Amino acid sequence: MGRWNSTSVPDFILAGLTDSAETQLVLSVLFLLIYLITVLGNSGMILIIRLDPQLHTPMYFFLTHLSLLDLSYSSVITPKTLQNLLTSTKSISLLGCFTQMFFFILFVSAECFLLSSMAYDRYVAICNPLRYSVIMSTRLCCALLSGCYVMGVFYSTVVEISMSRLHFCKSKVIQHFFCDTSPILALSCSETYEVEIIIFICAGSNIVLSLSTISGSYLSILSTILKISSTAGKKKAFSTCASHLLGVTIILQ
Template structure:
């Protein structure tokens, strides 16, 4: 059996989601619509927060970068997926495949810690409201943001470097619609247990650490809110957290289902459906979740539109 290392692999073939022409057309139209909503929603969120001075607060600073991350990792996956659905070009070079994998892991790992930073921001706002402007300073916000990106970059570098050292056998067909770790590992003809352990440690440590921060923040928030005697006060406190909690639940449940399992448990149909939701649908949902359930964002959008119309 022929063996290719990382320097001699000519490329891979992405099998995509289906071989049926009718289904490919339907999926391509659906994914294109979702991607357009994703781009408009996330870019619109970034623009509104940038243009409205009332949203220049730590919470919306983090929300701006959450929208950037969602837009980024959707753009890493969706255009290539549309290409494989709409054309006969299913090939992807080794370099492009591992670049796609690297960028995707960077953005997803960074989002884990950005969500934990947002949870800490809500904790300070509710549990220490008088000290909030002092604690959540511009410097701390930038430290948390840069730290999230650094962890994401290091996490992705470690995983991709180890995976690029694998040897690949005769088959170059990736049974997936993008270069994810599990289907690429399945092509290796040497022992992948070490790489699987490294992926599990990197993904597991990121998830455990970020979820610990989020859980600790919300336990403290819940304890503080329960001490509030006013029903209106409790409702107001909870309303500032609902969007974030919903976003966290969707993101982490799909992440844990997709990545915290061994390669042997990878099943084509189930994992592809989960990956479609995880890579294509979730980036569209976040701006909807944070805008539709947030009066400040909706009011800011109205102010920005009125200002633009009035200036004409």
């Protein structure tokens, strides 16, 4: 079987989740419902925040882009998955596969750094409440947000370039329902050790940097909250962090 890479641009076959027609129909309905809820929920969140001037604060500024990122990476995967479940066409071009992988890594990486920025925002709000509006200026918020997207593009570009150098001469069937790094590496007949190290470094540094920032912020927040004498003050401080902590927990799961 011949070796091929991005120069020959063959098609991959996405194996999907099951070969059963009945199960595929059930999954397609389930995925469609989840996707519609995701689209409506995140779009509604963005619209409400944009239309209400009282929500034009740093916390909701970051929340807007968190919703946008959630909507974006869902849209990278779900439409193609639904097409594969509802039709007999399960192929995806090499270019389409690598494009899907690029944007998925970009949006997921950016979301991790955005959660770190939101943790810092909560740290400033609770530990430096009197200077909050000064510290969390529009300029800083935009800089933090830009940094999130830049790091997302950086990670996805590094992984994409390393993956594009691989040659494939095994089966074209990707044992997954979307183009992820691991199932694509499994098809390569090239030496993948260096690529795996690059992916490990990118993923590891993303997780370590994000979790370090989030953990450091919340340790400082917890220390500050424990020093608050009134029960009402403690409850108010905890309530400002609850939604962010819930979001971090869900994503880490």
